[in-house]
Structures are given as C-alpha cells and as structure tokens.
C-alpha cells in the first residue's frame with residue numbers, strides 16, 4: 245500500500261500543508277473503510293490496519309490541532325469519547341447522516357423512500373423538510389421534569405462526553421422547560437459560533453498571545469469541551485435545536501411541527517426550515533440557500549432533508565448508523581478564479597522552504613482568500629507526491645489566472661490554471677536554491693534508504709537563519725514546550741527585532757535574561773513601548789520566571805530538533821534521566837563507533853534517523869553554545885527512574901497469542917520488553933503469563949493445561965498503560 249509510506253514520517257516533520265493533505269486523505273480513506281465495514285459488511289482491511297490509520301490521524305491532529313477537519317474520523321461516529329470528561333450513554337443513539345452530492349442523489353433518496361414504503365407513483369406527494377446543515381458539533385440535552393439534567397456530546401454515537409456544566413452556560417440552551425413539556429425530553433441540535441463572535445474571540449485571543457482558532461467550528465468545539473466551565477461561559481456559543489432523542493410523550497405528528505414545538509419550549513430553531521412536497525421544491529431550497537450561504541452569519545455545509553411524518557420515519561428506520569428517512573445534501577467545495585500575484589517562500593522551524601501563493605483577494609464562500617498553499621517545488625511544476633502529474637501537468641506561474649478551491653477547513657488550494665489567460669511573457673517559476681532569509685544553500689535531501697529525493701527543499705543555515713531562529717523560538721515557547729504565557733508568535737516576532745540591550749530575544753536563553761536587561765536598559769524600557777504597560781510587563785516577566793524549572797522531556801522537545809517530537813523527547817528523557825547525562829552522551833555519540841552511539845540507537849523506539857538528528861544538533865557549535873547559555877538560566881528536572889522491576893511483568897516470560905487489535909505484535913513485544921519482561925514464541929512451563937486475543941488456539945489450550953495465568957488484550961493494554969503513565 246503506497247499510502248503507508250507516509251506513515252514513516254514523524255508528524256513533527258510534516259509541514260502544515262502536508263499535514264492538511266494527509267488528514268484529508270485519511271478522512272476519505274477511513275470514511276471509505278467505515279462504509280465498507282458498517283454499510284456493506286465487507287471490510288477490505290484488518291482491524292489492526294484500520295486502527296493504524298486512526299492512530300495516524302490522531303497523531304497528526306495532536307500535532308496540528310487547528311487542522312482538525314469537520315469530517316475528521318476523530319470527531320465522527322466511531323470514535324471514543326475523550327478522557328477528562330465523564331461519560332454519558334445515549335439512551336437512543338445519536339445517528340449520523342448519509343450524504344448526497346448531486347441533484348440526482350436527492351431524486352434517488354426520494355425514490356428509495358417511496359419504494360421502501362411501497363407508495364404508488366400515483367399516490368400523492370410525500371412531505372419532506374429541508375433545513376440548513378449547521379457546521380458545528382452536535383449535543384444532546386436531557387430534561388427530566390422539565391429541568392436540564394445532562395448534556396452530552398455525540399462521542400461515538402452511543403457514549404458521549406458529559407458537558408452538562410458547560411452547556412448550562414450557553415444562553416440559547418434553556419435550563420427549564422415550560423410546564424406543558426413532557427416529563428422526559430431529550431433535545432438534540434448543533435452548538436456553533438457565529439462569524440462575528442468568532443472573529444471577536446480570535447482577536448481577543450490574539451491580543452492575549454494565545455493561539456487562535458482556525459474556524460468557527462473548531463472554536464465552538466474547543467469552547468464547549470473545556471474542563472473549566474467558566475472558560476465556556478466566556479465564549480459566545482449558540483445552539484440550534486433540530487432533533488430529539490427520548491421523549492416520554494410525542495406531542496406532534498410531523499418533523500416540522502416538532503421543531504416548531506421545540507421553538508415554543510424556548511429553543512432556537514432555524515428560521516430557514518421549510519416543508520416541501522416534491523424533489524423540485526427541495527432542490528429549490530437547496531440552491532436558494534446555497535446562494536445565500538455567503539451572507540449567513542454562521543457556517544453551513546449543506547441542506548438536510550427529512551421525511552416529515554414521524555410515523556413514516558418510524559417505518560423507515562435506519563441502516564447501520566444513518567436514518568433511511570434523512571440525508572445531508574452537501575454543498576460542493578467552493579471555487580473561484582483569481583490572479584496569482586506572487587509566490588512567496590516561507591521558511592519553517594526545520595528550514596523547510598514552503599511556497600505560498602499570494603492571490604488577488606477573492607471571496608470564496610463568504611471568506612476572502614488571498615493566500616493559497618503551493619506545498620512544494622514539484623507541486624508548482626504540476627507533479628504530485630507520487631511523481632504523477634497533477635492539474636494535468638500544468639505548472640503554476642506568477643501572473644496566471646488560477647482556479648482556487650476551499651473545501652471545509654482545508655487551506656485554499658490552486659486546482660487549475662487557465663492557460664488561455666496566461667501572459668505571453670510568463671516564465672516557469674524558478675524555485676530558489678538559496679534561503680530567502682539567510683542566503684544559505686537550500687537543498688533537497690535524498691533519502692538514504694529509499695533513494696527518493698525529498699519533496700521539501702531546506703535551508704542549511706541552521707541557527708544562522710533568522711527565519712528558522714524565529715520559528716524555533718515560537719516552538720520553544722509553545723504550549724507543549726516551555727508554555728510561556730503572553731509570549732506567542734507575535735511577541736516572538738516583536739522581541740526578535742528589538743536591540744539586545746533593549747530586551748531583544750535571539751535565542752532561548754535570552755528569554756530568561758530579558759527582565760534583567762530591561763532593568764539595566766539605559767535606553768527604552770519595555771513598559772514604555774507601544775502596546776505594553778506596567779502590568780503586562782510584570783505578568784510576562786512572572787510567566788517567564790515560572791518556567792525556570794522544566795522537566796527534561798519538555799526541555800528536549802523545546803529544542804526543536806528535527807524528528808524529535810514529544811514522543812521521542814520522552815523516550816530520550818526516560819532513558820538518560822538528567823540533562824548532563826543526555827547532553828554528554830549526545831556529544832559522545834558523534835563517533836558512531838562509540839558505546840554512546842550504540843546505546844542511543846539501541847533505545848526502544850529511537851531509530852537511526854532520530855539518533856542522527858540529535859547527534860547532528862549537538863555537533864553544531866552554535867547549537868551547543870545556545871544550549872549551554874539556556875542551561876545557565878534554567879534547571880532541567882531529572883526524570884524519575886522507571887524501574888523495570890516496578891512493572892508487574894518484570895523478569896517474567898510472556899507469550900502473545902491470537903489476534904491483537906489495539907497494537908501490533910511488534911509493539912506489544914517492545915512494550916513488554918520495556919517493562920522488563922521476556923517474550924517467548926511458545927508456551928512452556930517457564931511461561932508466566934499468556935496474553936490471548938480472539939482466535940487463540942493451541943497455545944491458549946496449553947496454557948490452560950499448565951495452569952498458566954491468561955489475560956485478554958484489554959487487560960494487557962491496561963497494564964502497559966499503567967506502566968508507561
């Protein structure tokens with residue numbers, strides 16, 4: 245499978261564009277497998293392969309939380325609720341919807357319904373409602389004796405997260421229902437954020453130096469799923485009611501009337517909902533709202549059609565996890581033509597040169613687009629990742645009229661070039677072979693194992709390169725690294741430009757001396773600068789001081805070494821335990837004949853690529869200086885030694901048998917060994933524990949005969965998790 249090649253790449257190493265593209269591909273691929281599995285009962289891959297796809301998706305989303313798509317497998321039915329919130333089991337599952345993309349799909353949908361109900365073509369019309377599909381996250385609200393008792397997200401459709409306290413802060417959600425409402429009412433609908441509220445919230449977050457949300461849906465999801473309900477209260481969330489779960493009594497006979505009733509009970513319901521009598525009428529609503537879409541105050545991504553009569557809904561029932569009586573007619577990806585004014589090259593933290601299209605601003609689906617991703621050099625030439633032509637091989641040139649597309653949250657892309665409009669004197673784009681920020685050589689590495697030339701061209705300037713230096717600083721202060729409050733991307737840019745004696749920051753150590761230099765500054769104090777005041781300066785200095793002690797794994801991660809994401813940083817930290825041992829060993833490992841090198845590549849989970857990257861980092865004199873300067877200012881907290889014999893399987897012999905569903909055999913073996921166990925291939929008297937998955941045969945039998953303890957995979961995963969923390 246060609247796709248799995250990408251799995252070799254650490255999410256840390258993906259550019260924003262690559263991550264977005266991979267998430268798009270994974271969403272499509274996983275949805276496809278879901279359909280085969282649930283809809284057709286004919287899976288084409290094993291559960292383990294499926295899980296690997298999901299895990300890959302999760303890992304990339306973790307690294308790029310802003311890229312989480314509205315159709316992400318992690319948000320869809322099929323994903324388990326996140327940790328941190330209590331769980332709520334939905335009495336009636338929260339279903340999802342099948343999709344229609346073309347007018348013909350809608351005709352088929354109505355035809356299917358008529359056939360299912362055995363309605364004679366001569367028999368009258370069947371009423372179907374049409375309403376906007378709100379792009380937010382669904383929520384189920386349970387009222388008992390007219391009091392809101394619980395609010396739950398959809399989760400996997402059966403079990404969701406308990407977000408009751410958070411939901412209570414949303415003003416569109418009534419705490420109490422009127423006296424005529426039934427005793428048990430579950431109201432379902434969508435939590436969303438309006439465009440103006442979203443923009444104001446992002447402006448506020450930016451001013452505070454916190455990360456902004458990529459789109460209103462992410463903002464709504466992120467705001468509702470806050471462990472602290474006070475944060476949710478401060479966010480402008482809204483709610484549209486459009487469905488229900490359990491009802492002790494159903495007061496109406498149709499979908500339309502029920503929704504109007506929800507309105508009477510105090511919920512906001514969508515004013516654009518219509519009851520239609522024919523496919524033509526449904527399509528009229530669809531195309532009408534599609535035209536209006538750009539002017540709406542909130543994001544919608546299609547129109548939902550629902551059979552109006554509730555008794556017919558009941559008869560139609562559902563297939564797998566979607567009702568037969570409803571369908572979502574999605575809007576097509578939005579496209580527009582505009583002119584490519586320039587191609588700008590951005591330099592990332594690890595030196596990757598990423599081309600960005602600077603477009604003549606154009607409105608696409610209500611959003612003004614002036615940038616689009618160009619991925620890399622080959623993409624501009626019209627060559628895709630696998631060497632195949634894209635855009636029919638047309639290259640992209642400055643001055644071209646291009647067709648751009650914005651689909652959901654994905655960064656706008658150039659999908660086509662209008663060659664008829666190409667200026668006569670235009671030339672193919674010459675991708676720079678020198679870094680635009682520091683003029684060092686920019687090269688495309690050749691992967692030593694695959695022999696393939698990397699699609700990404702990188703600046704070789706390292707810390708000499710101001711662009712890389714700024715990006716590295718941004719990474720250093722980011723949430724999972726030193727997490728310095730009030731020192732966001734904007735502030736890093738600002739401090740980078742200041743003269744050193746006035747509080748400039750060029751490398752991590754400078755962050756920790758800024759207060760001292762500011763105090764001593766004979767020129768301008770920070771508090772006298774535009775946008776700063778006594779309090780904000782004091783807060784920033786306090787936030788910096790609060791980070792003078794940092795666990796070793798975060799220090800290693802913060803250095804921004806290529807291939808060393810949070811996971812690898814933890815592996816290294818757990819192995820070397822303290823900074824001195826780690827740094828000393830990395831310097832010694834420069835000699836690949838040394839014991840230090842053998843030890844490094846021998847760490848479980850650390851391959852040659854990671855080892856090389858770390859060693860190269862420490863071999864650079866300027867990195868060493870920067871790191872030494874940093875360690876003068878901070879102290880790295882050593883890791884606690886995880887004694888292998890603290891694990892329940894230390895010194896024991898384990899045998900895995902049957903199918904493991906949550907991890908591969910290789911991973912299980914590696915985990916067991918990391919826990920101090922030996923893994924054997926067959927059961928004997930020496931075996932202490934057998935982990936048996938489904939399909940276990942003779943080995944399990946033998947274990948039972950010998951009276952050896954047997955556990956299932958869930959118990960094993962629990963054990964491994966408890967040990968690795």
Ligand code: IVH
Nearest residue numbers: 339340341375376377378382434486548567
């Ligand atoms: S009805 C049984 N109506 O779309 C039918 N869903 O793709 C339940 N959504 O999970 C859903 N607007 O989160 C329905 N007007 C609307 C909707 C809507 C948005 C979401 C909802 C659902 C998802 C399915």
